[in-house]
Amino acid sequence: MAKILLIAGDFVEDYEIMVPFQALQAMGHDVHAICPDKREGDxxxxxxxxxxxxQTYSEKPGHNFALNATFADTDPAAYDALVVPGGRAPEYLRLDERVLDIVRHFMTADKPVAAICHGAQLLAAAVSLEGRRVSAYPACAPEVRLAGANFVDLEVTQAVTCGKLVTAPAWPAHPEWLRQFHALLT
Known part of the structure; x- marks a missing residue:
């Protein structure tokens, strides 16, 4: 099974971190969740x-999510795949050069990457998405297009795979998004 890196930050969307973290482990994958300036156990x-x-989503307090790996110790070359959850975290994580380097590693090495909702903001800040079909929360469509991608406007329960990149608009797409991502991992 795959060794998967998951990049998180404060105010990541609750379902978009909890569900893939647990579901991918249930499938037998080894998932490490990291956050800049935080350590395992934080x-x-x-x-x-x-x-x-x-007109847009509502926002309520979620859970505290425990990280199981230390950001500073992370070597992206040791991982087979990357998960980028959405929420508010991607908007400021994209300002961290080390986070962008990690995303670039997975994208340029053509390893499987799954991004959901606002996770596309992190992809668009890290690499050109030229020629790719990418979905995201609709408010991220301008950034996705500016990064060169063909924005795919999907039903909230759908996902799209383009090469080794799987994207979806929001957490209601988890069944389809995770199914497509798992297919790339096996």
Missing amino acids: SVKTAIHDFEGD
Whole structure:
């Protein structure tokens, strides 16, 4: 099974970190969750984003998510794949050059990468997405297009695979997003 790196930050979307972290482990994969300036055993705060009929998602406090690896000790070459959850974390994680280097490693090495919701912000900040089909939360469409990708406007329950990149608009896509990502890992 695969050794997977998951990049997190405070106010990562609750379901978008908890569900893949647990589901990928249940499938037999070894998943390490890291966050800049934090160590194994530290936690990040999460936010619950919900779709309640407003113009955008609502946000509520989520859980504390315990990290199981130390950011400073992470060697991306030791991992087979990368998961980038959404929420508010990607908007500031994309300002961290080491985070961008980690994302670049996976994208340029053509290793499987799964990004959901606002996770596309991190991809767009790290690499050109020229010629790729990429989905994300619709508010991220301008950034995805500016990075050169063909933004794929999907139903909230759908995902798209382009090469070794799997993307989806939000957590309701978990079954499809994780199924497509798992197919790349096996």
